[in-house]
Amino acid sequence: MAVVGTLTAAFVAFAVLAVLGYLLPTWFILVVTLAFSKGLVALGIVWLMRGGLVSFGQGIFYCAGAYAAGMAMRSLGLTDAASLVVLGAVVALVPGLLIAPLLAGYRGIFFATLTLAVSMIAYGILNKTYSLGGSDGFNLQAPTFFGYHPTQPQSISYALFLVASFVTVAAAGLSRVHFDSVRGLLSLAARDNEIRLEYLGASVRWVNGVNFVIAAVLAGAGGALSALSLGHIDPDFAFWTTSGEFVFLAILSGYFSVTAVFVAAILVEVVRSFSSQYFPNTWQGALGVFLLLIILFLPEGLGSLARWPRPKSAKPAAAPAASAE
């Protein structure tokens, strides 16, 4: 039943987004499209966070998805937005599958720094790969949509927004279904106590490895969407500040709610486009203060606001209650 409810909610969300997108101004649609693409990458980090890991190198998959979409457009002449997003996700799967077994044994700070190192190697190589534009990257042409060739900028933005909304809603809905499933709850168990989980017969390595691969696929799809909405790709997609931004989004939203990830992404993207316009010199610092305040006062992220009534700090209270029975 819960599955049907989640999927219905996802379908309704998509319908609402489609109507809203038609009514809202184009600049806002562009901001939301970009926020959704980044939110997808952050959703991948949320998958990892539920297992107790944080990756500072999602940029490599984001970049893989973006470059895959860009190269398919440039060399193969493939312009269909939906196919390019699928292609981005599939191509990001390859490095995901290669790296996952290598990193699945690492934890905490070592996992974070190793993912950072891997993405910086990709950044360094891309900067020197002149056939892909080197450090300048390259531009993309306007995408098409299932044979529909819009020429008006507003129509392109709206069509791309619809694609982004569909991918986002589908990813969010399926993630929710997974998070509530047995395998999804194993991640939370691994986060709490790995040794206990191993003794219960589950493989922590396997849980984390699968989460990592799915995070890679989500980042690939997000990268392809970003490339299409920005119309430009460069190696900065793999730079560590880009990856840091995704971690920022994931921490801001917390790992309880999938909706919170995209709310946080839109919030940050709107704040950024306003503040970089009005306070070009201090908006990074403002973002830093904002992040500190969130970590200090909302340690479980924006998503924890939606859980009402708040679960009381359950850990110390649960033990005596259990022994009293």
Next chain:
Amino acid sequence: MKLAAAILIDGVIDASWLFIVAVGLTLVFGVLNILNFAHGSLFAVGAYAAASAVGWYFGGDLGPPFFGYLLMLGSALAVALALGPLLERGLLRLFYGRDEVVLVLVTYALFLILEDGTKLIWGAESYYASEPYGLLGNVSLFGLSYVVYDFALIGLAVVVGLLLWLGLNRTTTGKVILAVIHDREISRAMGVNVTRVFALAFTLGVFLAALGGAFTAPKISVQPGISISVILFSFAVVVIGGLGSVEGAAIAALLVGLARSAAIHLVPWAELFIIYLVMAFVLALRPEGLVQRVAARKI
């Protein structure tokens, strides 16, 4: 031969400032369990402070030129005393006990704030403080000309390393710091004022970052963005050496310095990522870095 000598000398020169900066980062991690992303910004603040002080001193022709070096040391010390206790007591203290990765994010936020802070104070233009760089003259080695200041920097790194080693292993305060690195809770139970050790170690870390910045300032143009490469390099050094290990930082700084100078001389296109290649390679073989701490597993 000439090429090998050039790689060796450039590598060791590079390693010297890397070591000074990275050892501060590793010390802070050892004691406070915080991998400080803002370490590079503290390096930048040190560089800016020294560049301003040196510019003022040489601009006004205020005294003997060699006094400029003391001024650079003094500005690093001033930065440490001003920012160390302020950041540790005023900010980091609020987040103790949180997850290691959350603490990284806290310092990432601090990095964003300090970046804009330095831009507000020093503006976006470049500062040059090249006077101390030329003061010691040049020397010719293997047919290549080197600036003596660079060798003085190696000397400084050696002195810093020795003082730190002696301070940690031969003084009571140092042994207390080592005890806290080993086990925070037992130290507290034995009557160590862990709070004070935290403030002390963090301030020392800030001093080392600022010292690295202050003595690198004459070699570079001090401008926004220098902190980013510094944090990435020292990050790699610390992780390769083993988090929290002073000896490890020394070995890793040499390794990274030599790898980088070899890449610059032999395969210039690999310069951007050679460090990460070394880091991935070392971690694949020794997951906790070259010098690993023996730790009892806590359940």
